[in-house]
Amino acid sequence: MIRQDLSDPASAARPVYQVAAHWGMTDPAHASKVFRAAFGFTPSEHRRRALEGHAVH
Template structure:
């Protein structure tokens, strides 16, 4: 049986990191979690270093976690 993670060119660790980043992105966009600090959201999904999380998030989505959250707040305010 072929491993779908490897078939797409990802390592297992890379796939897990993508899932964790996606969960962080989801939480950062959630208006109900707007008061939760970004580092608390990152820690919830296994990122123990705020600097590493910010770098990984920016690399994946092209914005810092703070910029992404601000963009979501602006969209929800309209």
């Protein structure tokens, strides 16, 4: 699931749009809108919150 990939420190170097494209969401703006509608925040906000406290390389 896209949310899990965005939360994974091992995927932190991959841009959000690449993670979304992996899940079939090739339009970044649409992917962000759908994610926000489902979870209440953008994919970037989710990633930032999920990775707080993790070293991102």
